[in-house]
Structure formats: structure tokens, C-alpha cells
Amino acid sequence: METTARTIESPEGGCDTKDLFPLDAKRSVTLQSGGKTYRHFFRRITVADYEIYFKKLSLEPPDEDCGFASSFQSNVVNPDEGFAALYARVIERVEGYRVRDGREPNDLPNWPECIPLEHRLRAAELLLDFSGRVPMETLRVEADGKSVSFVLLVDVGEQEQATRFHGLVHTFRAPHAEHWRKFLPASSGSPSSASVLHALYDDLIECVQGYSVAGRPLVSREVIVREMDAFHKQITVIKLLSALHGDDGGGLRVRTASIAGRSARAIFPVACPGIAN
Incomplete structure (x- = not known):
């Protein structure tokens, strides 16, 4: 082609x-x-x-x-x-x-x-x-210890430079023992880990910034859980829990993250x- x-x-x-x-x-x-x-x-x-x-x-x-x-x-x-x-x-x-x-x-x-x-x-x-690409130098846990932010690059049409979306922020509640029990085995990266990570995100997410659905920002947990992109769910919950667990690499030791494959x-x-x- x-x-x-x-x-x-x-x-x-x-x-x-x-x-x-x-x-x-x-x-x-x-x-x-x-x-x-x-x-x-x-x-x-x-x-x-x-x-x-x-x-x-x-x-x-x-x-x-x-x-x-x-x-x-x-x-x-x-x-x-x-x-x-x-x-x-x-x-x-x-x-x-x-x-x-x-x-x-x-x-x-x-x-x-x-x-x-x-x-x-x-x-x-x-x-x-x-779903876009995330330059890893932009993916970070904020000072509050519960919010993950990043810049998203999306290739659209035949334009030479990717469209950049700034100000994407996911804010979570504090994880409990049950969340850690599920997350640690999911770090193996097996195909079944995706569903575990999505469920962890859905349970922990509180609010997001930088997204829209039907031309309006996402303002409720119910809408966020239903509408959020799966890759964004994965990368943010991995970053948060990895950082809280003490993994200095934040769980994703690559320059740019994108959907597997x-x-x-x-x-x-x-x-x-x-x-x-």
C-alpha cells in the first residue's frame, strides 16, 4: 500500500x-x-x-x-x-x-x-x-499523589505533525488492599490483564479533565467509566499504581506508549x- x-x-x-x-x-x-x-x-x-x-x-x-x-x-x-x-x-x-x-x-x-x-x-x-501516543516524559503523577497527567499525540489525516492534546488529567481515589491484590498479578502483561486494569480504573477513577463526549466535558464518574478510551484507562492506572508501589519507572519504561501491537x-x-x- x-x-x-x-x-x-x-x-x-x-x-x-x-x-x-x-x-x-x-x-x-x-x-x-x-x-x-x-x-x-x-x-x-x-x-x-x-x-x-x-x-x-x-x-x-x-x-x-x-x-x-x-x-x-x-x-x-x-x-x-x-x-x-x-x-x-x-x-x-x-x-x-x-x-x-x-x-x-x-x-x-x-x-x-x-x-x-x-x-x-x-x-x-x-x-x-x-487512541493516540503518549510521550513518556509527559506522563507523570501530580504532586497530590492521586492525579495522572499526560500529553496525547494523535495522527490525523495526512498532516506531517501529530495533533497534540494537552491537559489530560485522571484523578483517582486511594487504592486499598484488594486493588493491590488484583494489580500485582496483572503486571505480568498477559492478555487477561487488560480486563483487570480496566476494572481497577473503573473502581478508582474520580474525575477527568481534557475530554469530551457529544461536545461536552465528562462531568460524572458514570460517564467516565462508560466513555473513557481503554488505552487511556490502562496507561493511567498503571502509572498511578506503579508509582505508588515504588517503581521509579512508573511501570512503563519506554519513550512513547501506544496500544500494544x-x-x-x-x-x-x-x-x-x-x-x-
Whole structure:
């Protein structure tokens, strides 16, 4: 594939939230190959979708010297099964693919497997970019000992520089013994750890800053738990609990954090009956 692009479109209405990260923005991915353009339109990814993705990842044992949950960044061997599963769950429609009998691809009995595998994997990989990347020097626990802040970089469209979202802050209540009992085994980085980390976040979070849904800031715990991006849940709760536990690296000893699997995949083109590229 020659070029790729991602489009994020903020919902209309609501107050002025141009500096807030829109959790419910519409998402599409554009692929260009052989002089042709293909667009993939997705519904919003839920926490349940992310957990299926994580469970499908092929992992190798984490490095014991890398700190809590660093394996989310470093030990993905092959994410292709995860990408394929994620694509199948969240794709809504496509444009640019020609079906030989004139039908739309999503009307075929083998939808969405009728889309070439290479395209599905690449589109799902780019879709995860909407969760953004976090430069680790910006990820810190604030002086109050309960708030985690960071800068988010999001690649949108064909612009050379990523869009930066500042002022993203997650404030938690103090963890208890039961939270530590769940967190310490989750530091192994196994696929099942994702659901544990999401549950810990949901139980501990009190408020957030820097986000919007339906054009409005998130103002209640119920909305935060329901709407927050899964990657943001993971990275903030890991940072907080790792720091409180005394891990100087804050649990994530990499320069830039992003969804696991983003840099580990290999593309395997597969012919697909029914679709003419």
C-alpha cells in the first residue's frame, strides 16, 4: 500500500470543546494501493472490543527487568489475529471496493472477510492510532499523589505533525488492599490483564479533565467509566499504581506508549473471492 490516512471528525453541537479530546469522534481510515483509494468506516471501539483484541494477541514472556506492565509495549510477537478480530467487530462500511455482481461488500455473505486481509489488518492497525501516543516524559503523577497527567499525540489525516492534546488529567481515589491484590498479578502483561486494569480504573477513577463526549466535558464518574478510551484507562492506572508501589519507572519504561501491537505486525496479502481490487 502506498499511502494511508486517518480521519477523526468531532460531533456537532455542544459547547466549545476544540481543545478537548473527543472520545466519540467518528473514525475512518483511507488506504491507497495501486492508484486506487479505499475507505473504511468504523463505529467507536468499546472496552469490550479492546479486550477481545488483547486476548487475540500473540505474546512472548515479558522481560522481568522492564517494570510493571511494560509487556503491553514490548512483547507482542504477532498482532495480526488481534487486528483481524478487531476489524470484524467494529467495521461498519467501506468505499472503493468493486463487487463483481454489483452488490455492496457488506451485502456479501462473507462480509467482512470479503475485504482483502492485507487491507483489514492495515486499517485496524491505523484505527488504533485514534487512541493516540503518549510521550513518556509527559506522563507523570501530580504532586497530590492521586492525579495522572499526560500529553496525547494523535495522527490525523495526512498532516506531517501529530495533533497534540494537552491537559489530560485522571484523578483517582486511594487504592486499598484488594486493588493491590488484583494489580500485582496483572503486571505480568498477559492478555487477561487488560480486563483487570480496566476494572481497577473503573473502581478508582474520580474525575477527568481534557475530554469530551457529544461536545461536552465528562462531568460524572458514570460517564467516565462508560466513555473513557481503554488505552487511556490502562496507561493511567498503571502509572498511578506503579508509582505508588515504588517503581521509579512508573511501570512503563519506554519513550512513547501506544496500544500494544502497533509496531509488531507483518502484512500477508491474501486473495479474497468476491472483491475486485
